[in-house]
Amino acid sequence: MSDAIDISVKMGEITFKNPFIVGAGPTVKCVDHLRQAEDGGWAGASLKLAIEPFPYINWPPRYRWLRKNKLHIFSAESRLTPGEALQLLEEGRKVTKELVLIPTITYDGEDEEGWATMARRFEEAGAQAIELNMCCPNMSFNLTTSGERTEKATGASLGSDLVELPRVVGRIVEAVKVPIIVKLTPEGGKIAQAAYQCIKAGAAAVGGVANRLGIPDIDIRDPMGTIYRLQDHITLGCLSGPWIRPLALRDTYEMRFFLNKMGMDPFVLGSGGVSDLSSAVQQIMVGADAVWICTETMVRGFNWLPKVIDGLKAYMKEMGYGKIRDFRDLLHRNLKSANELTVYDGYAQVDLEKCNACELCWNIGHCPAITHPDGTTTIDRDSCLACSTCVDICPRGALSMVKGKPIPAESTVSG
Ligand SMILES: Cc1cc2nc3c(=O)[nH]c(=O)nc-3n(C[C@H](O)[C@H](O)[C@H](O)COP(=O)(O)O)c2cc1C
Ligand code: SF4
Ligand code: SF4
Numbered sequence: 001m002s003d004a005i006d007i008s009v010k011m012g013e014i015t016f017k018n019p020f021i022v023g024a025g026p027t028v029k030c031v032d033h034l035r036q037a038e039d040g041g042w043a044g045a046s047l048k049l050a051i052e053p054f055p056y057i058n059w060p061p062r063y064r065w066l067r068k069n070k071l072h073i074f075s076a077e078s079r080l081t082p083g084e085a086l087q088l089l090e091e092g093r094k095v096t097k098e099l100v101l102i103p104t105i106t107y108d109g110e111d112e113e114g115w116a117t118m119a120r121r122f123e124e125a126g127a128q129a130i131e132l133n134m135c136c137p138n139m140s141f142n143l144t145t146s147g148e149r150t151e152k153a154t155g156a157s158l159g160s161d162l163v164e165l166p167r168v169v170g171r172i173v174e175a176v177k178v179p180i181i182v183k184l185t186p187e188g189g190k191i192a193q194a195a196y197q198c199i200k201a202g203a204a205a206v207g208g209v210a211n212r213l214g215i216p217d218i219d220i221r222d223p224m225g226t227i228y229r230l231q232d233h234i235t236l237g238c239l240s241g242p243w244i245r246p247l248a249l250r251d252t253y254e255m256r257f258f259l260n261k262m263g264m265d266p267f268v269l270g271s272g273g274v275s276d277l278s279s280a281v282q283q284i285m286v287g288a289d290a291v292w293i294c295t296e297t298m299v300r301g302f303n304w305l306p307k308v309i310d311g312l313k314a315y316m317k318e319m320g321y322g323k324i325r326d327f328r329d330l331l332h333r334n335l336k337s338a339n340e341l342t343v344y345d346g347y348a349q350v351d352l353e354k355c356n357a358c359e360l361c362w363n364i365g366h367c368p369a370i371t372h373p374d375g376t377t378t379i380d381r382d383s384c385l386a387c388s389t390c391v392d393i394c395p396r397g398a399l400s401m402v403k404g405k406p407i408p409a410e411s412t413v414s415g
Contacts, residue, residue, distance in 0.1 A: 005313045006323045008043075009289045011267040012179050012204050014128055016043035016100055016290055018309055019280070019324055022302070023271050023292030024049055024104045024131065024183075026061060029080065034092040037099055040302030041309055044100035046183075046292060047092070049133050050085030051106045052118055056139060056154070062231045064216070065299055070273075071243035072295045073216050075138060075235045076228070082118060086125050093126050102181065104131040106139070108154045115168055116175035123176045130178055132169065134159030134194070135185040135209035138238050156209075160188025166201040179204030181269065183292075186251045187212065192258035199259065199266050206255060207292065210248035210272025211238045241273055241295040248272020249286050256287025256329060277311040284324060285331040345404030347384040348391065350377045354398035361390040361399065 007018045021044040022028050022037050029048040037045050059076035085103055092101050103122045107114040119130050136155030153161055173180050182198040184191050184206055195206040213236035216227045226234050252270035259266060270288030274280050275296040283291045321327050355377050362372050369384035391399045
């Protein structure tokens, strides 16, 4: 147990004073954002994506924050020109002292050397690291998924091309000295393999964007309508925020697990719905060294971080962790394959003092055990599957599980 809590993390020569980095997006587009991030105690900021040649698809932003579902969705978004991003980097360096500034780039032109040339320009302007956007699903990935033919692969399309991706990453790594971070997409289902290819090609770090494309809830009485304000039609929308957390945790887990399996231990960044202490720690426990946070900075700004940092230090002290590395990957030990689980026998029981016969558990479709003779909730232990759905459904806490013996693993193997 250590009293000296160190929450800094190192990516090669770069030290982030804590694991919190503003993710590329609408809150890293101007110098004032960077100033606010530094004042709020953030360790780094990935600048808003710069695309060359410009424009690609560049609408003014039209977002929806679906508060009830904690889901952010958008399809219209504006990017920076390389000139704007270079200026932001240069001005940002003047107004910040500790904030690590990471420009993020995408090259979409014909010139084979275009990516490398672009990266060199940002290195010369003082970038401490460069992030490659191999993740944006709102570029050619959206176009091809929604029916339009595109010749070239950018963003998520390139990030899921296991042949082209390492070729591009390798060229950029050769062209610059600063570390290269590759931000990858889970679309295509190959994020772990893509991460491996990037590290093999010389990248210093990989990370996951977490964003998936989805179709927003539509009004079935107005199917030609739109959920967006000041926008007709919908397209596949880019999903983010707390709603996406379970998928985002999986992305980080998959990358770290596969990289470890291949004998690699690079810096990994996780993102997707990180909004508080617990969601940040969970990302670290599945394999992240640091987290990118975007949506939460959009809806709450930057100033909530100091409390989370205090909470992180207190949590680490309580748990006996001296540094971030002490709990990174911890969940890997608990996350077993399905056939390695320990599953117990048991049954549900009802506390009739608490039950008010609301009938909710009487209607569970898959339940063979609950009946209600004379309006009294009754559970037949022998037919109870012990699935526990009823416990979650009961609004009065009247149901609980009785735990039996572990079920022998061999009895679950089908012949
Ligand atoms: C409106 C919006 C714009 C974004 N723009 C970029 C971008 O330009 N480049 C990038 O790499 N990621 C971009 N992202 C992805 C975020 O940086 C982040 O990885 C993702 O949204 C998941 O994290 P979150 O749930 O904290 O937002 C954007 C996300 C949102 C919501
Ligand atoms: S545990 Fe499952 S099967 Fe048993 S009573 Fe509850 S819902 Fe029914
Ligand atoms: S859901 Fe709970 S309160 Fe309602 S009938 Fe079942 S046990 Fe009783």
